[in-house]
Amino acid sequence: MKYLTSKDEFDAELEQAGNKLVVIDFTATWCGPCRTIAPEFEKLAAQIPDVIFVKVDVDEAAELSQHCGISCMPTFQFYKNKVKVAEITGADLGKLKSTVAANK
DSSP, rough: OEEEOOOHHHHHHHHHHTTTOOOEEEOOTTTTHHHHHHHHHHHHHHHHHHHHEEEETTTHHHHHHHTTTTOOOEEEEEETTEEEEEEEEEEOOHHHHHHHHHHH
C-alpha cells in the first residue's frame, strides 16, 4: 500500500491516475476505527485493480491533511480526473464499497 506524505506526491498521484478512480484513506496509527477498517481497505485494493488505493497518515503528512480538509479519521476521499467526487467519514465498509462502485 502506497503512502502519500506531501502535496507534491498527492498531485503527482492524481496526475498519473488519469481517469482512474483514486481512493485516499486518511488514517492515524492511534485511531481505533482506522485500524479496524485497514485490512478491509487492503482487501478492496487487491480485489479492484483498476482503482488506485493509497493512504495518508495524518500525523506524517499534516500539511497534506490540512490541504484536503481532514478533520476526523478515518476519512476516505475519492478523486477522478484530479477532481474530488466523493468523501465519506468513519469506518463504514458498506459505504466505502458502494462509493467505490458508484465512481469507478
